[in-house]
Amino acid sequence: xxxxxxxxxxxxxxxxxxxxxxxxxxxxxxxxxxxxxxxxxxxxxxxxxxxxxxxxxxxxxxxxxxxxxxxxxxxxxxxxxxxxxxxxxxxxxxxxxxxxxxxxxxxxxxxxxxxxxxxxxxxxxxxxxxxxxxxxxxxxxxxxxxxxxxxxxxxxxxxxxxxxxxxxxxxxxxxxxxxxxxxxxxxxxxxxxxxxxxxxxxxxxxxxxxxxxxxxxxxxxxxxxxxxxxxxxxxxxxxxxxxxxxxxxxxxxxxxxxxxxxxxxxxxxxxxxxxxxxxxxxxxxxxxxxxxxxxxxxxxxxxxxxxxxxxxxxxxxxxxxxxxxxxxxxxxxxxxxxxxxxxxxxxxxxxxxxxxxxxxxxxxxxxxxxxxxxxxxxxxxxxxxxxxxxxxxxxxxxxxxxxxxxxxxxxxxxxxxxxxxxxxxxxxxxxxxxxxxxxxxxxxxxxxxxxxxxxxxxxxxxxxxxxxxxxxxxxxxxxxxxxx
Numbered sequence: 001x002x003x004x005x006x007x008x009x010x011x012x013x014x015x016x017x018x019x020x021x022x023x024x025x026x027x028x029x030x031x032x033x034x035x036x037x038x039x040x041x042x043x044x045x046x047x048x049x050x051x052x053x054x055x056x057x058x059x060x061x062x063x064x065x066x067x068x069x070x071x072x073x074x075x076x077x078x079x080x081x082x083x084x085x086x087x088x089x090x091x092x093x094x095x096x097x098x099x100x101x102x103x104x105x106x107x108x109x110x111x112x113x114x115x116x117x118x119x120x121x122x123x124x125x126x127x128x129x130x131x132x133x134x135x136x137x138x139x140x141x142x143x144x145x146x147x148x149x150x151x152x153x154x155x156x157x158x159x160x161x162x163x164x165x166x167x168x169x170x171x172x173x174x175x176x177x178x179x180x181x182x183x184x185x186x187x188x189x190x191x192x193x194x195x196x197x198x199x200x201x202x203x204x205x206x207x208x209x210x211x212x213x214x215x216x217x218x219x220x221x222x223x224x225x226x227x228x229x230x231x232x233x234x235x236x237x238x239x240x241x242x243x244x245x246x247x248x249x250x251x252x253x254x255x256x257x258x259x260x261x262x263x264x265x266x267x268x269x270x271x272x273x274x275x276x277x278x279x280x281x282x283x284x285x286x287x288x289x290x291x292x293x294x295x296x297x298x299x300x301x302x303x304x305x306x307x308x309x310x311x312x313x314x315x316x317x318x319x320x321x322x323x324x325x326x327x328x329x330x331x332x333x334x335x336x337x338x339x340x341x342x343x344x345x346x347x348x349x350x351x352x353x354x355x356x357x358x359x360x361x362x363x364x365x366x367x368x369x370x371x372x373x374x375x376x377x378x379x380x381x382x383x384x385x386x387x388x389x390x391x392x393x394x395x396x397x398x399x400x401x402x403x404x405x406x407x408x409x410x411x412x413x414x415x416x417x418x419x420x421x422x423x424x425x426x427x428x429x430x431x432x433x434x435x436x437x438x439x440x441x442x443x444x445x446x447x448x449x450x451x452x453x454x455x456x457x458x459x460x461x462x463x464x465x466x467x468x469x470x471x472x473x474x475x476x477x478x479x480x481x482x483x484x
Contacts, residue, residue, distance in 0.1 A: 005061035007069045011076050012054030018081060019047035021132065025088070025125040034123035036092045043087035050084070068481065075476045078464055082108055085133055089116075092126065098453045105460050107133030109467035110349055112221025112319035112436030113459065115449045119226050124207060127224040131214035137467075138218030138349040139188050139252065187255045192217045195244040202236040216244050219349045221319025221436040228444065229309065229322040238309045238322055249276065249316040251347035271384035272345040272355040279343055279355075284311045287332050294329055310444075315339035317351040319436025319444075326443030333439055337426060340435040351434030351466050353403055360388055360396045402470050406462070407432060413458050419451070427451070431462035 026040035065073060085108060086100035093100075099115045106113045107130055119127065192213050199209040208224060215222045225231035229238060247255075250273060257266040267273055288300065288307035297303040306323050313320040314336040325333050342358035344350025363381045370379045380387040407428055414424030419441075426438030427448070437444040442451070448459065465473055475481055 002061070004072070005058035006063050006065060007073050007076065008054050009058035009061055010065065010073055011080070012051050012056075012058065014077060015051030015081070015084065016048055016055060017051075018084065019044050019051060021136065022047065022088070022129075024132065025129040028128060029123065029125035032124055034125055036088065036123040036125050039088040039092035040125070042091055043084065046087060047084040071472060071475050071481070074468065074472055078105075078108065078467060088126065088129055092123070096453075098456055099449075102448070102456050102460055103130070104133060105463050106436075107220060107222060108137035109434050109463045110134050110137050110218045110220040110317075110351070111431060111434040111463045111466075112215065112219075113430065113442070113448050113463075114222065114436075115447055115451075115456070117226070117447060117449060119224055122224070124224075127222075128207070128211055130222045131211040131220075131224075134218035134220030134222050135192065135214035136218075138220065138248075139184060183256050183260070184252050187252060187259055188217065190259075191244070191247060191255070195240075198240040198244065199237060202240045203232065203234050204237060212241070213244075215320070216241055216318065217248050217349065219245065219248050219316050219318045219344070219351075219434075221313070223320065229320050233322070235305060238305070241320065242308060242312050245312050245316045245318050245320075246277075246280070248318075249280075249344040249348050249350050251345040252349070253347045254345075269384065270345070271359065275359055276343060276345055276355050279339065280312060280315050283315065283335065283339055284308045287311055287335065290332060291328065296328060311336055311339070314435060314437075315343040317344060317433055317435040319430075321437065321444035324443065324445040326439055326445060337429055337435075337439065340433045341429065351432075353399065356383070357396050357399060359383060360393065361400055363388075364393060364397070399470060402474070403432075406465060406470065410458055410462055414455055417452065417455050417458075419455060424455075427455070427459055428462055431459040432466040434463060434466045 022040050022044045026037065026044065029036045029040060082101055082104035086097075086104035089095055089100040089103055090097065093116070095115075102113075102115055105111070112134065114130075116122065195213040195216055196209045199213060200206060204212065211222075211224050214220075221228075223229070223231075229241065250267075251270060254266045254270045254273070258264060284304070284307050288304040291297055291303040291307060292300040297306065306325075309320070309322050310325045312318075317340045325336070341352045342355060344352055344354060346354040346356045348354075360381060360383065363383070367379045367381055370377055381393060382388070407425075410428040410432070411421070411425045414428060415421055417424075419427075423438065423440040423442055426440065427442045430436055430438040430442070442448050448456065451459065
């Protein structure tokens with residue numbers, strides 16, 4: 001047991017720090033007198049006490065985390081932290097542990113699926129807390145920990161490598177990892193502030209601007225209204241949100257380098273951005289034409305407005321909606337669901353397999369076609385002007401295979417549990433890609449409340465797999481991981 005003490009010690013520090021985030025909705029609940037104050041009081045004391053107890057138990061173990069510790073630490077954060085994040089929901093809303101855990105996991109993994117009805121009637125502090133979970137989960141609580149824990153004498157390199165998405169994990173933006181994490185958070189915070197001001201300018205009140213900026217930058221899609229962005233029916237608000245959703249779908253390392261160098265040069269040399277923008281914009285125009293031709297909307301301008309907002313929202317795995325696209329001809333929402341599987345960049349707050357992996361898979365397929373015609377040809381897979389190493393090609397192929405197998409397996413589980421295939425498949429895809437709404441019974445006009453507890457836990461497992469990029473979680477579940 002003692003070999004886990006360094007990990008328990010770090011998790012105790014993280015949990016203690018996380019408890020102080022509960023003070024934000026607590027103070028606002030006192031200010032607004034919305035009736036949820038006691039829930040935050042109790043949640044804070046339980047979280048702070050548990051974190052302090054774990055730290056005290058393992059306080060003498062101060063060695064640097066090893067690779068295995070890093071994987072375990074990341075999994076502990078994303079599986080155990082939602083227990084404490086869901087406490088205010090259990091204590092105030094009196095919902096089941098399953099539903100509270102689902103909501104907290106959905107927030108921290110930036111999925112944005114919800115089981116809560118009547119969002120407009122929730123205490124404002126509860127809605128703000130949901131938005132905060134998305135925002136904190138957006139860049140990853142572990143990355144934040146990397147910026148803070150070295151100050152406490154706890155290194156975080158292994159946690160950072162296990163948490164950072166995409167195949168290019170070992171690249172470093174600054175000589176010191178702590179500076180990298182801090183820099184990413186500064187950029188993240190600055191763009192969030194700009195989003196808040198933009199939404200306020202477009203017509204939201206301050207509360208909604210803050211709450212929806214948190215969800216936008218985290219690409220989480222939690223809203224304080226059941227109708228989501230249909231509540232405002234405002235092209236200006238939708239335009240501002242589209243812009244910031246697109247920004248959040250780009251690698252934050254690219255944003256960091258652009259800000260640090262005061263230049264657009266990093267954007268021109270990011271190999272994912274062109275593919276990302278062409279895919280999204282092409283899909284927006286294509287679906288708008290499709291909706292206009294089928295006369296779903298009276299004119300192309302209206303079709304373009306609704307296509308732009310909903311396609312960008314789902315493609316970037318945000319999950320906002322300004323209409324019930326579940327009622328569109330099935331080809332359109334199915335294409336949107338396909339987009340959420342790969343569109344966002346590695347290092348962004350989005351989900352899915354990431355554009356960099358999709359590019360590698362596409363180029364690998366093309367290389368095999370060339371080699372079938374010219375067996376002696378040397379045709380390396382190139383990304384950004386350089387050849388992709390064979391070990392990364394192998395890892396991406398394995399990731400793609402695991403991704404498809406998980407979708408099939410979890411969809412079959414949902415079907416065996418009695419769910420219709422469209423609802424089951426879309427719920428799994430939306431959860432695994434951290435997108436939020438699916439289709440049919442879990443579409444944008446409904447919630448995941450219709451699912452049974454078993455089906456809810458399947459979606460929870462899918463959300464965690466997606467957020468941890470599959471292998472981080474699966475590694476910890478292997479018997480070899482636990483052998484000395």
